Amino acid sequence: MPHSTPDQLCLNGLTIGPGERVLTRLVISRLPSGTVIDIPVHVFRALEPGPTVLLMAGMHGDEVNGIETIRRLIRRDLLRPLRGTIIAIPILNIYGFLNFSREVPDGKDVNRSFPGNPRGSLASRVAHRFMREIMPLIDYGIDFHTGGATRANTPQIRCLLHEDAETDALAAAFAAPFTLHAGLRPGSLRETAMQEGRRIIVYETGESMRLDEAGIDLGIAGTLRVLHYLGMAAEAPAPAHPTVVCLRSTWLRARYAGIFRSLVQLGQHVEEGQAYGSVADPYGERSVRLESPVTGYIIGLNHMPVVNQGDALVHVARLDAAPSRADLVVPFEEKPLKRTEEDVNEVDRADDPTPHDDGHGDEVW
Template identity: 45%
Template sequence: MIYPNGILNILGKAIKKGESAEAKFSVAKLHTNTTVDVPVIIHRSKKPGPTVLFTAGIHGDEVNGIEIVRQLISKSVNKPKIGTIICMPVINIFGFINLQREFPDGRDLNRMFPGSKTGSLAGRVAHHLMNEVIPKVDYIVDFHTGGANRFNAAQIRIQAGNSQHDAFASIFAAPFVLYSKNIRKTFRNACNKLEIPVILFEGGKSLSLDKEITKIGVEGSTRFLSHLGMLEDTHEVPLAQKPVFVEESKWLRAKYSGMFKTVFNVNTYVEKGQILGFITDPFGKLNHAVKATYSGYLINVNETPIVYQGDALFHITSKLKETND
């Protein structure tokens, strides 16, 4: 990104080449009239180059992503040898404080983009982000996790048909790459409309920290920055595996309500007819074996002990992209 006179003007800060700063992303005031500001950590090299934004905590209960960005900062991965790196570890500070997914107005921030200057609280935050920060960046890495008690395998989500996104996903090298359509009013959709590439990482589950998930997120981010030529060789991370590209996947749902116990964890390849778990009742009358209806990788597993009929239990890949490897 080329800035006028080489100065990055963002969130009220004027940051020259080679400078670092902590800006404030002003969200709102509490009902006590206390100001709520989100720290934004910015490091610029003296040498020109791309600007990469790391975001997490759009959903306040998705703490794995917040931990990944925290580690990028603590390990000084966010200090580039060229270009600029911007870190926003917690966007939905209200949800993070209250350990909740949504904003205080009950809205999902990731369904409010590009937002409105005069709309709801979540809509105003989305508008502020899209107008004050996003126009300053070239690439975005956005971190998310699975929902309540549903553990996601580490994965990158991109839209099909974009060779640049495919290449970025291969470089990040999470175990899986899922082709998924851009959902209306999401952060990713709003940024893609501005032709700003978004690498969306999913891994783990809400309100839980997982060492392996954060390790994959940190290492993948480091590889991506190294690919852009932004890091010193000391930060180089070798490619651990080639990701599996998933063209289609399906949910396997509970036929009965009851107590649920899974047999396998995520990343496991299962065969059609294989027993994946059991649904029982407290009275010893029900013992239903949940079987795979087709072969594929488990990319999400429900870890809740109690399920109801129709609840999603397993997310299984049903069609993989053919490669020449």
């Protein structure tokens, strides 16, 4: 259940009372030039006590959709809680944002550095400052993310499903087009928050360094629905479609290097055995048709046309909960395409049974 916000909220040396709206800046470090790097934090407090909700983006500096989602919520004056407190952090990883990078300058991922260390790496120091200043104040949170470079995600919530009633309720209230069960990763914000008794869900949409207008709009609407569910917003837009709940997912990877051409779109349903793309050599000599070994929905898609062996091509979310035969065999079949005026296709079936684990879903080949 939501905690009651104390009369006086203390953050970054400031005391923020009920009904106040404050912008403060957490100083993290300095650039080699001496320029101070700080994290702007917006605090919106209602007069009536209630839960404290965190809205945070920019954990990875190149993931701009979440940054833009929170910016629009602030700019449109949509963060006026009826009760409780909203803490909004548009950009956590200022270093990455300045350098169009996922990581901080030392190459570390902030989202693998929690709970952090005040004398550790730069990423660890960012995580530690967050844990010291922000985590003790919040009850719930939405962490906004985006797919990696050239890999786009359909709008989706990721969370630990069916293991915690509060998390399930937050995901249901957000009502993204897809909700995906995602286990807790060591060093991640979600894992650390769960250990601290806080509940955080992740919203994913689009790809890095590109604005996804539809995904941003869905993120705004979903945030308002969560606030409405918590009694912090008077109204919220109804979802356009029911949420598809997926209990597992599989990345299908390139068996051959070459030119990848996708035949599917984000959000599309695919059947087992359906062709989802092809990989061809750049010299016009052979092309390989790729068939899905599983039935599910395309929730992630690689837009990079030039791929190497082992590259993730499509992310398929599945409704089944139990392991299937596809988890034990090659998850897509390569078959020669029919001869056309453009392609001559001769392929050999690869025999290397080495699995690849992408860390997101099942072990795949």
